Structures are given as C-alpha cells and as structure tokens.
Amino acid sequence: MGRLQKILIPFLGLVLAFWFYSARDTFKPEMLRGKRVIVTGASTGIGEQMAYHLARMGAHVLLTARTEARLQSVVQRCLELGAASARFVSGSMEDTAFAQHVVREAQVALGGLDMLILNHVGASYFGFFDGDVEHVRKLLEINFLSYVAMATSALPMLKESEGSIVVVSSMAGKVGFPFTAPYSATKFALDGFFSSLRQEFAIQSINVSITLCILGFIDTGQRKAPTANLCEIRTSSKPPGPVCKLQPPSPPPGARLVPALPLQRDGAAAEDSHPFAGSSTGLLFLLSTREL
Ligand SMILES: NC(=O)c1ccc[n+]([C@@H]2O[C@H](COP(=O)([O-])OP(=O)(O)OC[C@H]3O[C@@H](n4cnc5c(N)ncnc54)[C@H](OP(=O)(O)O)[C@@H]3O)[C@@H](O)[C@H]2O)c1
Numbered sequence: 587m588g589r590l591q592k593i594l595i596p597f598l599g600l601v602l603a604f605w606f607y608s609a610r611d612t613f614k615p616e617m618l619r620g621k622r623v624i625v626t627g628a629s630t631g632i633g634e635q636m637a638y639h640l641a642r643m644g645a646h647v648l649l650t651a652r653t654e655a656r657l658q659s660v661v662q663r664c665l666e667l668g669a670a671s672a673r674f675v676s677g678s679m680e681d682t683a684f685a686q687h688v689v690r691e692a693q694v695a696l697g698g699l700d701m702l703i704l705n706h707v708g709a710s711y712f713g714f715f716d717g718d719v720e721h722v723r724k725l726l727e728i729n730f731l732s733y734v735a736m737a738t739s740a741l742p743m744l745k746e747s748e749g750s751i752v753v754v755s756s757m758a759g760k761v762g763f764p765f766t767a768p769y770s771a772t773k774f775a776l777d778g779f780f781s782s783l784r785q786e787f788a789i790q791s792i793n794v795s796i797t798l799c800i801l802g803f804i805d806t807g808q809r810k811a812p813t814a815n816l817c818e819i820r821t822s823s824k825p826p827g828p829v830c831k832l833q834p835p836s837p838p839p840g841a842r843l844v845p846a847l848p849l850q851r852d853g854a855a856a857e858d859s860h861p862f863a864g865s866s867t868g869l870l871f872l873l874s875t876r877e878l
Pocket of ligand 1: 629630
C-alpha cells in the first residue's frame with residue numbers, strides 16, 4: 587500500500603499539472619480593444635512594455651509614474667502603436683492621496699475602468715538588512731499601501747465593468763531570499779492582502795478578478811539580471827470583494843494630469859526597440875489569463 591501511494595500520488599500530481607497547464611488559451615487581442623486600463627510604473631521596464639502591448643491591442647491607457655518626460659514619450663509611443671487613447675498622470679505613490687487621484691482620473695477621463703495593473707516599485711537596496719526601519723515603512727507605502735489604496739478606490743468602477751485587478755509581484759514575495767528583506771516584505775504583503783481579498787470576492791460573488799503575477803528575474807535593460815522567466819501565474823475567475831467606500835481626495839500638490847494626445851495610428855505595426863521587447867510576451871500572457 588505504501589509503495590502504491592508513493593507512485594500514485596506523484597502520478598496524480600503530474601496528471602493534474604498537465605491538465606492545468608495544457609488548458610486551451612482562449613485569449614484574443616481583440617478582447618482588450620477599447621478597454622480602459624491603468625498601468626502604474628509605466629515610465630520604464632515592465633510597465634512600459636505592458637503599456638505598449640495594451641496600445642497594440644487598441645486599449646485606452648492611463649499611465650502613471652514620477653518621471654514626466656519618460657511618461658510623455660511612452661504615451662506618444664502608445665498612440666503610434668494604436669492605443670485608442672493614451673494619457674498620463676505623474677506623481678509619487680508614496681502619497682496615498684496621489685494613488686487615489688489616479689483612479690479618479692480614470693473615472694473623469696475614461697468614464698470608468700476595466701483593468702487596474704499595479705506594477706510600480708520603489709527603489710531598495712540589495713544587501714544585508716541595514717536596520718533602517720524608515721526605509722521599510724517608505725517601501726511599504728509605495729509597494730503595498732498604494733496598491734491597496736488604488737484597488738479600493740477602483741473597486742466600484744471595476745464592479746460595474748466586471749473588470750480585473752492585476753498585481754505584479756515577485757518570487758521574493760513567495761520565498762524569503764537573502765539581501766532583499768524590505769522588498770521581499772512588501773511583496774509578501776501584497777500576496778497576503780490580494781489572495782485574501784480574492785477569497786472574499788468569491789464568497790460575496792463579486793465579479794472582479796484578481797491576478798497575482800509572480801515574476802522571476804527579467805532583464806529590462808535597467809537591471810543586469812540575465813534571464814526573462816515567468817515563474818507562476820495565479821488567476822481567479824471573477825471573484826469580488828468588499829464594498830469599499832470611495833472618498834476621492836482632492837489632487838495632491840504636484841500631481842499633474844496631461845490630457846490625451848490626438849490619436850495616431852501610423853506606427854501601429856512598428857516594433858519597439860526597447861531591450862525588454864523580446865521578453866515581454868510573458869506579460870502579454872498575463873493579460874491573457876482571463877476574458878474581460
Ligand atoms: N525586473 C525584474 O527582474 C522583476 C522581477 C520580479 C518582479 N518584478 C516586479 O515587476 C514590477 C516592475 O519592475 P521593473 O523591473 O519594470 O521596475 P523598474 O524598471 O524599476 O520600474 C519601476 C517603475 O515604478 C516607478 N516608480 C518608482 N518609484 C515610484 C514612486 N515612488 N511612485 C510612483 N512610481 C514609482 C518607476 O518610474 P519613476 O521612477 O518615473 O517613478 C518605474 O516606472 C515591480 O513590481 C517588480 O517588483 C520585476
């Protein structure tokens with residue numbers, strides 16, 4: 587019996603894994619056409635590339651990060667690639683009021699929201715924990731609290747559109763590696779909060795999906811990590827969450843909205859030359875894990 591169990595259990599595991607990963611991919615780029623999407627941390631790296639994918643699929647994109655000049659050129663590129671519209675709001679996610687302001691802008695400028703992609707990440711160090719508690723607090727505000735604030739503010743709109751929340755996380759949010767203690771803590775917090783929220787949505791039959799993207803190292807041209815490797819994707823099918831009360835704050839000082847530029851579709855077929863372009867298909871897959 588013992589020997590049978592030793593063979594049977596791994597075999598069953600293999601069959602289940604095969605069944606799960608060989609499921610037919612029902613994604614079609616048209617699903618994103620005309621959808622209203624916020625992408626945070628969109629001035630560089632993964633967020634920038636997600637914006638380009640969404641633009642190619644004809645979505646309305648509202649981008650945010652701190653560096654206005656970068657956002658301006660990403661918006662321009664999105665329009666060239668075929669975005670239905672592209673605009674940005676610049677500011678820092680250290681300020682919860684700014685996070686909520688970005689969501690409110692989607693309501694004002696786009697009339698609602700179909701997908702909220704939370705991707706931005708504050709700078710941290712790679713090394714032994716240096717005892718700087720303030721750094722941990724600041725990183726939690728940027729990498730975690732602003733995610734919670736944006737999801738909370740966006741929930742009424744996402745419920746209306748039966749939309750999606752996409753949270754970009756990391757292997758460091760699943761396993762405690764050395765030298766990344768503050769960063770790792772913020773990513774674990776995301777997993778705890780959004781995984782729990784997903785269950786609550788399911789219990790309450792709230793039709794908003796939560797996808798947690800667990801990424802390995804990706805060379806975005808800024809980091810020197812050598813491989814692009816999507817390790818795990820978790821998707822829920824349309825679970826919902828608590829009704830969160832939206833109390834839009836007034837725009838924080840320094841926050842700036844830039845209106846949508848005129849639509850240009852000339853360059854829609856052009857491939858972008860960002861060094862990450864070749865490895866961003868994994869993110870396209872993230873966007874494809876459920877129907878809108
Ligand atoms: N690349 C990897 O190897 C890897 C691996 C695992 C997980 N991830 C996850 O993937 C996501 C994107 O990573 P990435 O490599 O693309 O990072 P990145 O290139 O460093 O981009 C980070 C983005 O966040 C913005 N940002 C930084 N501080 C901010 C603040 N205080 N307020 C608002 N925006 C801020 C940055 O723009 P500004 O500086 O203009 O504000 C930038 O657009 C992150 O959540 C990261 O944890 C990445």
